[in-house]
Amino acid sequence: MIINKYLKCWENLNPENVSELINCLDTKFYFLDPFVELNDKNSFNKHLLKILEKHKKLKFKIILKIKSNSDYLIKWNFKIEKSFVKPFSGISEIKTKEGLIISHIDYWDPVRNIYAHIPFLGKIFSLLK
Incomplete structure (x- = not known):
């Protein structure tokens, strides 16, 4: 099943397997x-290669x-080693059609999981609560 291959690529995400992940996608992937x-x-x-470079x-x-x-x-759970970003969880809505992934929409909170941990910005967001 394409979904299992796709999810395995995410769990082992690195520059060397991005092409394998991309091969799971429809040309008009969203x-x-x-x-x-x-x-x-x-x-x-x-986009993925740029993120993995950084x-x-x-x-x-x-x-x-x-x-x-x-x-x-x-x-899913997510973490970046050696980063100010603390581990967090999210949910993805993934749609398939004719054996390919046609869309992937992520739901997670960037304020709570990223911005709140940036000096100065984090203070501003904590005051807005």
Whole structure:
């Protein structure tokens, strides 16, 4: 199943296996997270390589996979080694069609998980609560 291959790539994400992950995607693949919206697999490929160039030690751990027809909800834990970003959890909505991933939408809180840990910005966000 393409979803299992795709999730395995995420759990072992590194520059060497990005092409394997990209091969799971439809040409018109759609990606959305709190920072970026992309509308094709080539843009997503560039995005992933840029992130991996900056952060060498990204770790995703799949906690739960729920299937409904050709759609999946995936709960995951994420951490970046040697980073101010503390480990956090999120959920991804992944849609498949004809044996390929057609969309991946991430749901997680960037304020709580990233901005709150940046000096000065974190203080501002804590005052806004």
